[in-house]
Amino acid sequence: MKFNKILVFTIAGTILTSSLIASAEYNPNKVTKGPITTMNVKVSEELQDSYDNMKFVLVINGKGLDLKENNIYTKDNTIMIPLRIVSKALEYEIKWNNEEKTIDLTKGPHWITIKPGEDYYTFGKKAPIKLGTASEILKDRTYVPLSFLTDVLNIDVSIDETGVININSENSISEKKELLEIQGEITEINKTEKSTMIWIKGKKTDAGEKSVILHINDETPIVNPITDEELSIKDLKEGDTVRGFYGPAMTKSIPPQGKAEKIQILKDITVRTGKITSIMNNEKANQILIGDKANGIVLNISKETKIVTQDNKELSFEDLEEGMEIEAFHSIIMTMSLPPISSAQKIVVKNTDI
Template sequence: MNKSLKTSVALLTLSLALTAGVVSAAPATTSIKNNKIPQAPASTAAKNFTIKINGSTLSDTGFQPSSAKEPLIPLRTVAAALGFTVTWNTDTRAVDLNKGNIFTTVKNGEDRYAINKMYTTLGTAPQTKGNQLYVPASFVSQVLHQTISVEGKQIVITPAVEHQNESGVITALRNDGKFQSVQIKGTGTAGIVLNVGKDTVIQMADGTKLAFTDLQLGMTVEAEHAMFATLSLPPQTPAYKITVQDSKKQGTTLATQGTVEEVIKAEDGSLSIRIKGTPLSEQSPSEVVLRLAEDTALVNESGEAVEASTLVQGAKVIGFYSPLMTKSLPPIGTALKVVVETVQE
């Protein structure tokens, strides 16, 4: 090989070596802009959570995608462990859940959950994974009304206390054929509405079973109902048991709510009151005179006895009475029960 050719080969070898060195070193160089080091992309892997109900760990787990604000839990497994009946509704293509008078329906991809005939959103829609429907963890507390907490990578669910008791006088009954309800302890936006379902037990104090149609305005009842209620006015809650506290059944009852316009004392010492206000049934007059008989019950909104001295002019009352009245204006009848709401000072 001549001297010129040797020189060309040496230069070519050096050029290739330098080029290869530049290429292999390039990836190790980090560009720094504005004093900030570029961060690696966040992991898209979901965090997994074990689920414990009443001290027992479920075989199925929950998960939380990086984009989700809260963990998702397997609906059927969790609901069944809490005693709910879970069924697939082919007509609505949704999952129906029921326990006592708690009912809700869940549809994949739809952030819309039923609570006592009203709807709420949770900010996260149900989604399907591995042939299972998952719902946000807040579904347990907001819709099923159970206690739930997230502790590290464990979700702990504690079944809530099932019921509480409340007494009051029936002021409204609603039965549209599909939904039935009883309002006690007030009218309009006051008091509480007890939603009656197929599993609600209705009975007399001695255990005699009653139908919804046996309930009448003016009955004093003790209701065993859920610990939760809607935020509506009046609040609504499922009723598990309604027990009539009156000693005997009563027939059709009319009611008028209003102000005592006059207290009338007869020569024999008996009292009557003239009430003017709002009828609580279609057959009730807006103004009525009610005689107070020996067996007329005088109570407050909770059904507790009050003194006759509270019946003064200006008192806010609800008078309950039989349809048997005079044809005078105002009509005159006999009071079965008078609820004294307030007394004007």
């Protein structure tokens, strides 16, 4: 592949073979005892900082970046850029983690790790991302592939035919967020000038942590999930049962901290998700079974039970079918039977063409 073919497209999602520069972390005050271990990172003798005498120029949010001695170069048709100077321009804090031997980038709740010399990049608690190009150390500076910006940091990047690389962190590429969730009790609320922090303690599930601190502000959606009424921060109280949704970008602290994408105030209800495995219709009540008889729950469906699609289209009990994936909001009061029986207040049918 000729490199000049790379310069004609806008990088969105995966940048074919382009990559980003990263700079190595160096602490001049650090004393290392014993033998010093270095990473054997091979750097090509044929690295170039231009193509057909065309110099690369970095522009971040409309401002040119003075790279000083941190040259952009290409290797195997991959653009490599310096990590430290670019990260700082994007307002990321950059540190060397001596224990894990990683470079850590942080910005608010965002936390990224890079292993120098390896094709290993992580964002929050997501699985490691492979970009097809390892970061490498050149002249005591760490470089990463340009695709690090788009595929890991989710930043909009484009390259024009003159070699200008435009990086726009204010216009990030939209993506479907993989939200995690926690259902539990608010044990503590702390307010700062910029945001409010709520500490939620619950049960650990596959969908998230058992204890998290979520940062919320006036823009965070806070709702009553039954009526869809919009609420505010002042409606949150210590002791309330809530359901918090948050992204995978979390701090390493205990408990981890992150930004809340949405808060549902549950109070005296709880949420169960799963498949409808049985539908019972008799003179006494309409009922559905979620899960199996050993670990599931039977829900009574009354005239007051709200049944809707994810798009909030109203449905009836007759629209429910076995095999449907649903989200059921029901009373915390349940019978002692097996399976337990409770009253459903709202049923949300997922992924349906109804």
